[in-house]
Amino acid sequence: MSTYFSAEVQAGFDAARKKALKQRHRLRVEADGMSVRVVRFLDDGFTLDAETAPRLRGLVNLYDGSKHISQCLVVATDEEDGEMHYEFKRATAVADQAPVDYYQSEPTPAGLLGRPN
Numbered sequence: 001m002s003t004y005f006s007a008e009v010q011a012g013f014d015a016a017r018k019k020a021l022k023q024r025h026r027l028r029v030e031a032d033g034m035s036v037r038v039v040r041f042l043d044d045g046f047t048l049d050a051e052t053a054p055r056l057r058g059l060v061n062l063y064d065g066s067k068h069i070s071q072c073l074v075v076a077t078d079e080e081d082g083e084m085h086y087e088f089k090r091a092t093a094v095a096d097q098a099p100v101d102y103y104q105s106e107p108t109p110a111g112l113l114g115r116p117n
Helices: 007-024
Strands: 027-031 034-037 045-049 057-064 067-080 083-093
Touching (some): 034 045
Antiparallel strands (some): 067 083
16 A cells, blocks of 8 residues: 555645634634634644735734634744744733732732621
């Protein structure tokens, strides 16, 4: 039995693999008014499809669906297997509250209920 495939069959396998990777993630990157779907998310960065990926460098926003996850500084590093790899220089998680600039000793209650008369 042969483990080699013809060029057409291999191209079909590669196209199916790319399609499956794109559909699995809801992550997307927005920069300069463009929105591009993330193929793979890694510890030190992410990858985009090399055919449609812009040459990103600088500040980008990372979203999971409509939820803003983080603001990142990225640089394009290399292209491998049809994927463009971008590394994080900085990735800051988005918070829903501003950080406090003072020490809170104990959490204070939002309000007290009085006794019924």
